[in-house]
Amino acid sequence: xxxxxxxxxxxxxxxxxxxxxxxxxxxxxxxxxxxxxQYPNQGLQLLLKYTSAATLVKGINGFExxxxxxxxxxxLTKPSAHMSDAxxxxxxxxxxxxxxxxxxxxxxxxxxxxx
Amino acid sequence: DGGITQSPKYLxxxxxxxVTLSCEQNLNHDAMYWYxxxxxxxxxxxxxxxxxxxxxxxxIAEGYxxxxxxxxxxxxxxTSAQKNPxxxxxxxSTPSNRDREDQxxxxxxxxxxxxx
Numbered sequence: 001x002x003x004x005x006x007x008x009x010x011x012x013x014x015x016x017x018x019x020x021x022x023x024x025x026x027x028x029x030x031x032x033x034x035x036x037x038q039y040p041n042q043g044l045q046l047l048l049k050y051t052s053a054a055t056l057v058k059g060i061n062g063f064e065x066x067x068x069x070x071x072x073x074x075x076l077t078k079p080s081a082h083m084s085d086a087x088x089x090x091x092x093x094x095x096x097x098x099x100x101x102x103x104x105x106x107x108x109x110x111x112x113x114x115x
Numbered sequence: 116d117g118g119i120t121q122s123p124k125y126l127x128x129x130x131x132x133x134v135t136l137s138c139e140q141n142l143n144h145d146a147m148y149w150y151x152x153x154x155x156x157x158x159x160x161x162x163x164x165x166x167x168x169x170x171x172x173x174x175i176a177e178g179y180x181x182x183x184x185x186x187x188x189x190x191x192x193x194t195s196a197q198k199n200p201x202x203x204x205x206x207x208s209t210p211s212n213r214d215r216e217d218q219x220x221x222x223x224x225x226x227x228x229x230x231x
């Protein structure tokens with residue numbers, strides 16, 4: 001069965017520091033992968049998605065993620081954290097040859113930014 | 116602006132009461148979804164609908180019911196059979212009723228349901 005694991009339920013970085021949020025998936029065939037951001041009491045907003053066109057995917061707000069098949073990972077990074085990046089981030093996997101209703105969300109990583 | 120509107124933002128339920136959460140979209144999307152979000156957990160699928168007058172159960176449908184009488188509306192009823200309804204409920208949509216797996220979902224801002 002497909003699954004997605006986000007390492008670290010809470011990550012704290014200083015403003016201006018590198019942001020690294022980890023996501024690993026389990027699948028025999030590389031799936032479609034997504035990163036979403038959720039601000040308090042709001043819905044999820046798509047940051048970026050991987051659909052096999054390129055392994056390095058650039059998203060909104062300066063975020064990017066690299067798909068590494070050998071490591072079954074899709075970690076999210078941003079070179080320099082900003083206070084406005086404080087939010088919860090969800091990695092999601094959608095099995096290939098399935099359907100949008102089969103998307104599986106990770107448990108989320110809460111990102112805090114220290115001044 | 117197109118989007119998904121969920122109402123109310125906060126809702127309180129008494130024991131033995133059914134409550135209905137509203138979800139309306141003006142994106143002209145075919146497919147709509149209801150998720151439940153609990154602290155420290157990912158989203159879990161309750162119900163989804165790919166087309167008007169048709170819907171399917173998700174992973175945690177027990178204690179919930181839905182209808183899809185109009186393309187733009189997908190209300191969720193939390194029945195008294197749902198013993199632990201306190202959660203954040205999110206409605207989402209995707210453009211195509213072909214239910215393609217590469218389509219990202221568009222989300223509303225959620226309804227927080229609590230028990231009185």
